[in-house]
Amino acid sequence: MRSRDAILAALAPALRQAWLREPEPPRLVSIFGCTGEHGPSVHYLLDRGPAGYEEIVVEAAAELGSLTPLAPAAAWHEREVHDRFGTVFAGHPDPRALIGAGDDASAAGRFEFTPVAGEGITEVAVGPVHAGIIEPGHFRFSTMGDRVVFLELRHFYTHKGTEDLLAGMDAALATPLVESVSGDNCLAHAVAYCEAVEQIAGLEPPPRAQALRLAGLELERLVAHIGDFGALCGDVGFAPMPALAGRIKEDLLRASARFCGTRYWRGIAVPGGVTVDPAAALRQELVRAVAAAEREFASLAELALRTPSVEARFEGAGVLSLRAVRDWAAVGPVARASGAGLDLRSLRPTGAYRGRDVVPPVLAAGDVMARARIRVLEASASAQLILDALADWPDGPVRRDLPAALEGCGRGFVESPRGELLYWLLLRAGHIQRCHIRSPSFQNWPALPSAVIGGVIADFPMINKSFNLSYSGCDR
Amino acid sequence: MIGDLLFRTWRGPSRLLPLDALRGENAVGGRMPEITCPAISPALARRLADACPTAAMRCLGGTTTPDLGRPPVGRAVAELRSPATDARWRSGRPQVAANGTDESFFELDYALCVGCGRCAAAAPEAVTPARSLPICGVQRARLTRRWNLATGAECAPPAVPELPRLDRWLGRAVNIRQLDAGSCNGCEAEISALTNPYYDLERLGAHFVASPKHADLLLVTGPVTRNMEEAVRQTYAAVPAPKLVVAVGACGCSGGVFAASPEVTGPLDRIIPVDAYIPGCPPTPAMLVTGLAEILRRRRRAGRGDADS
Structure with a gap:
């Protein structure tokens, strides 16, 4: 075990200073590699609270000091940079391949699970093919009776090389690809990408486009939270709720199709604005659909949460401590259910969120019940935001032309239904040179075992569902 | 509690969609393109192919026969930096003519379409989002529609063998x-x-x-x-x-x-x-x-x- 001083001494000077500067270390947002014209570099993106985001660029060397011993959240980031760019992070406690090659035994990146041995220890392997309509990933449990004593994740089965595919594309044509990074949050991804392009172009989309994006982002959150809540109740055998939530969710998807022609808002956001301009009658129809859905969902959710069989399973299960949230730099509803009030809509509002005064709900318990309640509270708030936006609909165009041959570097941050989503973009002559996508799921997956270990293995599906992370968004 | 929930469910109207309604307007909200004009001119074909970022809409030279067994690469996607990847696909890729002179077919390949809506925006008089898309659950060749640009008319769909017999x-x-x-x-x-x-x-x-x-x-x-x-x-x-x-x-x-x-x-x-x-x-x-x-x-x-x- 190396001393803290030795770990700090091995870091690049700017990074070392960031960790020494304040009593509270900064929140790690992302680490990624980039091969620009100034040679390969490793970028560290940090959140310094009121001081905003800070980007530290370190010239890529064959070997860099690892940040992981100080900030566990750096673990997956550094492993990914190693897999993709070959940089070795000296002192990384777990230098195994992250993206690797699935079950291909011949691959150099063959994955060995951490051995857990002892009398009565049983290993349970789950995945990548799961027993439902779910994405692929592998969970390796070590159990003692029903108790989970260790859990290791093996993901990246859905790794599609999306960041590499984006490189070389015309910036104006990339939205269909970014909408396929995580399909159920496709508008959040598209808007984050568009905001990065717009930052480079130095222009803002027209107010009406911003209002439409806000309505869409909140509708995406509302749909996601209603669906998650229903599925969560389904996981504890409370069958009426998934059916009712599935129906309300479908009501909203059909309302979306009438409003803008697409159920999941694909193809709506483009750099410079949006592609549709729904008429006043359609907006009124959406108002009615959202108001009805919110009213119905709120009362049904309250009934479900007061049902003893649901309460008994949710209360106290899968506790994620605030300490774990800090260690893993977790984001989104998962962090807010454990006492960390991180919501970009109130901390760093962009677009139509400026002046909206979003107050995110924060709960302290960190258990499945808290994560369920956070979703119910956020669903109501989202519905209200949609209604406010539709009541105060700006006039004017919905799209602005972008200058040709854009050059430069931009960042787009969106509070997606799963939390903080980042697009980091470098454009050369209107084409993407490098696009890094940091999804909230990449940040939250490593935190999941902390909430599972110590509980019974039968609670795992429910705890996993209460996080509801995207595999594809994480794996890209 | 559960009684309250069930009571509400029974009291509410049924949302079940009749099968005929599903089959009739099955594509609403999916934004798959529907060609609404009776004939496709070479100029329109070029406009649509240029608007499509995935090469689901494309013009073909008269001398090339596309190999439908292997999908072509979308134009945006083909601008990949990796020459090895591009070469892997290029062998099976239909040759897209660079100018209008030797193009004789226009193809719409639903297998590649992501419903981005760019074609409908570029030529609203010829393309709208489909309300109904009957070619679902068919074989690969049936997903590609083809128009002869000399006449503007759509070609007959290819003959496909039956599905294998199940007990x-x-x-x-x-x-x-x-x-x-x-x-x-x-x-x-x-x-x-x-x-x-x-x-x-x-x-x-x-x-x-x-x-x-x-x-x-x-x-x-x-x-x-x-x-x-x-x-x-x-x-x-x-x-x-x-x-x-x-x-x-x-x-x-x-x-x-x-x-x-x-x-x-x-x-x-x-x-x-x-x-x-x-x-x-x-x-x-x-x-x-x-x-x-x-x-x-x-x-x-x-x-x-x-x-x-």
Whole structure:
């Protein structure tokens, strides 16, 4: 075990200073590699609270000091940079391949699970093919009776090389690809990408486009939270709720199709604005659909949460401590259910969120019940935001032309239904040179075992569902 | 509590969509393009091909015959930096003419279309978002429509062989195992919707099962990533014969926007035999129902040996 001083001494000077500067270390947002014209570099993106985001660029060397011993959240980031760019992070406690090659035994990146041995220890392997309509990933449990004593994740089965595919594309044509990074949050991804392009172009989309994006982002959150809540109740055998939530969710998807022609808002956001301009009658129809859905969902959710069989399973299960949230730099509803009030809509509002005064709900318990309640509270708030936006609909165009041959570097941050989503973009002559996508799921997956270990293995599906992370968004 | 919930459910109106309504307007909200003009001129064909970022709409030279077994690469996707990847696909890629002179066909390949809406914006007089898309649950060649640019008229669809025969004793029931071969989860969201009270797939006798060993039909999404290829092969092997495989979504049908990635080894029909395709990005639940109904109908017809329509 190396001393803290030795770990700090091995870091690049700017990074070392960031960790020494304040009593509270900064929140790690992302680490990624980039091969620009100034040679390969490793970028560290940090959140310094009121001081905003800070980007530290370190010239890529064959070997860099690892940040992981100080900030566990750096673990997956550094492993990914190693897999993709070959940089070795000296002192990384777990230098195994992250993206690797699935079950291909011949691959150099063959994955060995951490051995857990002892009398009565049983290993349970789950995945990548799961027993439902779910994405692929592998969970390796070590159990003692029903108790989970260790859990290791093996993901990246859905790794599609999306960041590499984006490189070389015309910036104006990339939205269909970014909408396929995580399909159920496709508008959040598209808007984050568009905001990065717009930052480079130095222009803002027209107010009406911003209002439409806000309505869409909140509708995406509302749909996601209603669906998650229903599925969560389904996981504890409370069958009426998934059916009712599935129906309300479908009501909203059909309302979306009438409003803008697409159920999941694909193809709506483009750099410079949006592609549709729904008429006043359609907006009124959406108002009615959202108001009805919110009213119905709120009362049904309250009934479900007061049902003893649901309460008994949710209360106290899968506790994620605030300490774990800090260690893993977790984001989104998962962090807010454990006492960390991180919501970009109130901390760093962009677009139509400026002046909206979003107050995110924060709960302290960190258990499945808290994560369920956070979703119910956020669903109501989202519905209200949609209604406010539709009541105060700006006039004017919905799209602005972008200058040709854009050059430069931009960042787009969106509070997606799963939390903080980042697009980091470098454009050369209107084409993407490098696009890094940091999804909230990449940040939250490593935190999941902390909430599972110590509980019974039968609670795992429910705890996993209460996080509801995207595999594809994480794996890209 | 549960009594209150159930009481409300019974009191509320039924949302169940009649099967005819599903089949009639199955594509609403999916933004698949529908050609509304009677003839396609060379100028219109060029305009549409230029607007399409995935090469789902494309012009073909008269001398080249596209190899429909291997999907072409979208233009945007083809601008990949990796020459090795591009070369892998180029051999099977239809030659796209650089100027209007030697183009004689226009193609619309639903297997590649992601419903981005750019074609409808570029030529609103000729293309609208489809309200109905009957070609769901068909074979790969049927997903490609072709127009002769000399006359502007659409060519007759290619003749395709019948689906393989399944034993009659299966009747109408089918056990479906959904397999994600690296999707973005968009298709999963729509497949999950099939169990909601609007669609209720179980009324067709279709049932989602937890193990491939219980399944008659594999419903596969995603472009097949390198990391999932072995799992896809093993899952297919675990399904007892007779079995059907259905590729779902643009990624399942052609690799979609991910086709050119070196991390993708699909599309699915390069890895395992595929019996039918359901396009869309993602397909709407109604398109999925139409597709599954078509597959079951064909299977029944093949099984009975009669020729119902």
